[in-house]
Amino acid sequence: MTVTNIAFPDKFDYNIQSIAVPGTKRPGQTAHYRNALYGLVDVNVLPTLPDIFDNGYNINPDCRLLGHRPLVSTNPLKFGPYVWQTYKQVDVRRRRIGSALHRLFSRGELQGEDLETVGIWSQNRPEWQLVELALHAYNKVGVGLYDTLGKDSVEYIINHAHLSIIFTTVDHIPALLKLAPKVPAMKMIVSFDGLSVDARKALVAWGETVGVQVKEFSELEKYGEEHLVPPLSVSPDTVASLCYTSGTTSQPKGVVLTHGNLASSAYSNMFGMDYPPNGSVLSYLPLAHIYERVVELTTLAIGGCIGFFTGDPLRLLEDAQMLKPHFFPAVPRVLNRVYQSAMAAGNVPGLKGALFRAAVRTKLDQYHATGVSTHPFWDALVFRKIRAVLGGNVLLVSTGSAPISAEVIDFLKIALFCEITEGYGMTENCGVCTHTFKADPDCGGTIGPPQPVNELKLVDVPSMNYTVEDKPNPRGELCVRGPNCFTRYYKDEKNTRETLKDGWIHTGDVAEVDPQGRFKIVDRIKNIMKLSQGEYVALEKVENMYVACPLVQQIFVHGDPLQSYLLAVLIPDPVALAPLVSTVLGQKVAPDDIPALEKAIKDPRVVAQVLTVLNIEAKKNRLTGFETIKRLHISLDPFCIEDNTLTPTFKVRRKDAFAKFATELQALYALGEPNGDSSSKL
Template sequence: MACCGSVDPIRPPINAAFQSDVLKGPEQIHVSKFYKEAKDGKFISCLSDDARTLYQTFRKGVIESNNGPCLGWRKNLHSPYEWMTFNEALLRAKNFGSGLIALGLRPGPSTFVGIYSQNRPEWILFEQGVYCYSMVVVPLYDTLGPDACAFIIHQAEITVVVVEDDKKVNSLLDKAPRNLRKLIAIKEVRPATMQRAKNQGIEIYTFDEVEKLGAAKGFPEVEPKPSDICTLCYTSGTTGNPKGVMLSHMNVVSGVAGVLLQLGPHKPRVGDVMISFLPLAHMLERCCENGVYYNGGAVGFYSGDIKELTNDLKALKPTLMPAVPRLLNRVYDKIYAEVARSSVKKVLLRMALNAKESEIKRGIIRKTSLWDKIVFRKIQEGFGGRLRLMVVGSAPLSSTVLTFCRAALGCLICEGYGQTECTAPITLTVQGDFVPGHVGPPVACNAIKLVDVPEMEYYASQQHGEICVKGSNVFIGYYKDPVRTAETIDEDGWHHTGDIGQWQPNGTLKVIDRKKHIFKLSQGEYIVPEKIENAYIRSQYVEQVFVHGESLKSCVVAVVVPDVEVIKSWAMENNIPGTLSVLCNNPDVKQLIMSDMIAWGKQFGLKSFEQVKDIYLHPDPFSMQNGLLTPTFKSRRPQIKNYFAPQLDDMYKHLD
């Protein structure tokens, strides 16, 4: 068994030159090579008949682990991790679920229960407790904002929400809809908050109280069916209200099964420890954790402050870690900033990377080489020193950073592509294929095809098009929203992702564009450029504006054509000479326009990640003549992006 400390090369379990099968027919449907029945149009939905729901997979973990450690936490940043066993977690979860029934909730998949908390053991006790009675988990999270949280509580008719602390309780009370009757606080809540809730007709219980109540009542469990909804996962939509993605137990278990099947001997196992820090409100983290519990592994929760993640990693020493590009970008930037001050360190790093990269090309992943001891040991210890598997998702990762991290961390790194609507995974890179620049073949729970997007000149016959997914992991639909469901899932059951993909010659997928003008920043936040432009165009100084962002960057920038009359009269009043071209290069003019834009952005309620961090002033308007506007005077976004590519690159260089 090839592990990260050994020097046995990791060989791809399938032919790396042909990583997916293509079904017969004109649509060029690609399926997984890891599941024989995929060729017959079948999808994996479980690994064994007695583990078809998240209720059953957790119980599998109890047996697999022989009641080993399950959930870990720390009291503070100086204390070691403490552990709860599987049986203890199971008992407490059942008691909590029974307590919810005692508070008046009805068992069954039409009862939705909210949770508004950072990752912590109680999150899992809550989740498994809810499954004990076939109820549905509805996560709330900070970036939704209070209005969206209120919308969700109202739409899903949620009467009970588990809330982490006093601050989050108050945030819910600010906009609490009438149907919210009870809050269950994990941490202590101030008496003033208790009174405030009481005045609104809302009762507050503690998590412990509900557990004790449930233990005393001991209601018999109501086990869920695979077809029952297990979670209603709201995506913080780019426009309008958030959409509630309905996922069944089968959806989630099939997603987990597809990944476990593909990972083979590298999958989570007894003795593994995973660090939990990516939000449990999102499906990437939920799927990773459920996969670990299923196989009898343990999960340790970070202490809640992302700035102290290294402290947690050193204390926990995890073997498994889901990650996002933003974290790996930071590691990369930090290392290069450190070596920049010393030419000796620069040379050492380059030699170390060259040596490790040539090993990786031969399939050797390890932490035991001389270069690991001299150059990379500090980085590896910063992650706890025991990492063997990392799964990266949620936004694209640059090839340079991926290869650097594979070399520096000395562990297997698989990159995936997915969506909430597909329970997280759609594709995953295959262990042993160390060529970056793609997101791997389809996982065994779904098939993928590309469809034409003629308005963007993408054609499936040329291996480009909108990525469409069909399989056992594709969601049931958007909650109480048949119109948006029909827009997304066609009559043949294909989910249209809105992402543009390109098949690589080896049968892997590369994500190259977005169908709508929406993009995701490196931290996973969605951006709608038109919405931001509509705010900035209100500025008296702005004639035209083009907002741009990239999925490898954490912020947005803009090209601005100033209003010539307004800028000229401001310049005269301030005795600043020059043509518009000259004024566009004046830092005072730039500062004036940018400050006003930011002020308008605030007035429009733009979030900080939506506000531009830099602008480039351009004297000539976008027009039909210069090819930057359509005949209906809409911005031709791809053309504007290409036209200003040097300036956009330059702004990002200075921001990096």
């Protein structure tokens, strides 16, 4: 089927963004909400993933599709400008790769269990998408492994998904060969990278000793060219992917996603999209995660192109300035850093600072009154340099995966003078559930109305005192259904039953719906702990209230059920910390003077002042007294994937984060009950 983007109307009543379906309200539940502008998509007419590719291909087969920056020098490290493969070239290559896989499975050289699964373990690169598109066209099931997953999770997923073939980068091949005795299903490893003669000889020989073939990508592609077969037919119900959630407390869960789930999500994103012909997106968020996958599927559907980053996060802005993308998908941790850097650079003493503040005030007033984010004078004088950081052409920035403050969203809208869309989704609904409407002047802090493929409802959470009869707005657990929603976890009936009830995904997030029909996440049912005096605290919610503070690079809030108050570990942003330290100590300390900062964060005066700043943020966000941090440990040793304190999607693994700083946190509790104003006590 052919799918087309549906333009956003010139005039729209932002007071009616979703509608409650008459006759659907039940005791303890709201009515079912649908998108007020586009209604509900007909679930009987759904595209498949090959339809998505064909849609982009048919717009112009000769347009660029997949781009990368080739390495031109290793000393010094240097990458060239983007080079591109067209839709027509990609079509030829996906057929070769798909034909090779189809023949290998047909001949029994590769074997699935109940599904013919294929693993991909790599950072984002064109080959990732080439394999994924081949799987879509030849009825194989893709399984993305996070590039930074630990050994245990990789082993678990290979066995759980019964992966007999894994496409990967050369640096992962030794780890996979070491795992081979523990993953008997694995029969073939394909290297995206070309191998030197010596490396190929050594790896092939090693593979032979453990019963695993090691091949190069070009070798597999040539094999497919010699045994070409046409793409296989698929239906919306055909399984396309096992997308494993990163799991903060347990083993990853394999979310079973069909062609209809993924394709309908991409289709839903096309409603209201205003994208130039062959517009570009910068690919840097992990492709094994659902957010980036659906972003790139949507780009394909509208005939856009995908420019991959070099793989080095420190070169991300260089990649953006080289690509000049029209679409920049992001997460709050990235946008918070952009916001903090822009504020630090602009909000300075003297004329420059006065002009910056005047520009921000003028544009914010204009935006809140009209929804217009451009200004001919202030954009040219002040904001064009901020916009240039992302290449200068950006039209749309999307954010999801975690909350972001309204203050940050509104500032970035006027500083980048482009549309900033905040959305909400999860792996189980293909990353698509809600997002804010274009040019809504006061949507900051909300996640917008339902997407056109979804219906939403709220359900009472009595244990947390959230009900759909709450005033001024109904509140309850957010539930969603639609053609983009999964139907099961792979080999996991227990978690399937707990998440899917009566055809609705129960998200575990508490939301409210405002009079305009926009939803807002207000709490999380999981990660609730009770303090010694009986107060329930949602630790993630508290952390999210603090992250907008410029001092915060990372924060981990900890509570003990035997204690009456909260502690925190703060990983500060050196750029924001250095001026505070300089003021408190009365001597200049630079952001890059790590030894001086290490010494300073042990000074009780510095800790007290940092806690004061954090508690200003707490008051601004109306945290209650028992939700406010009372004692603080500051460290320059960040939470990271490598030490297992972060998931690959940058969520804190609470158990491991506590273990990392257990000694320091226990020492803070050993000091006894804080007295008086917590902002001045250690």
